[in-house]
């Protein structure tokens with residue numbers, strides 16, 4: 266299995282989950298600006314959308330889109346418990362988080378990388394509405410769904426961690442800040458970060 270990634274990008278969520286699952290895989294760094302892989306290849310030949318993450322299976326089949334790949338990793342490595350059991354109500358709550366993080370938070374935090382000064386207040390206002398919701402949802406909870414770390418926690422961790430790059434102060438959100446620190450302590454984070462350097 267081969268994961269195409271960019272350091273700290275949303276592909277990091279997939280990377281963390283593969284580490285959590287003790288999967289055997291290679292990583293290939295992509296320059297998102299030039300769309301070149303570390304060995305000089307044309308990344309758009311791997312994924313015509315030009316996005317990381319992209320997962321290439323040993324069979325040669327490819328998967329793109331964070332939400333599809335996280336589900337694939339969770340299903341392929343069930344012992345890692347990266348998603349609740351199929352058919353359980355918790356699984357639908359997990360899918361609810363996956364959808365929310367992917368279509369709302371990822372987009373809103375991501376927008377701050379590209380928004381100019383004039384557009385920033387509106388972008389921040391949208392993001393804050395979403396962060397307030399997440400802050401409330403984490404009240405009294407360790408993880409987003411159930412009692413253990415799952416793939417949606419990895420995804421939230423990566424998106425929330427972008428705050429330092431976009432100069433957005435997360436400290437007023439005590440639950441989110443504590444959550445980020447909790448995930449950062451997991452051995453998979455140190456291993457994935459080292460591999461992405």
Ligand SMILES: N[C@@H](CCC(=O)N[C@@H](CS)C(=O)NCC(=O)O)C(=O)O
Nearest residue numbers: 274275297315316317318330331332
């Ligand atoms: N719809 C895609 C979006 C993935 C995405 O936004 N990837 C970013 C990195 S976090 C990217 O590769 N951006 C490259 C670009 O915008 O050209 C998904 O959910 O996987």
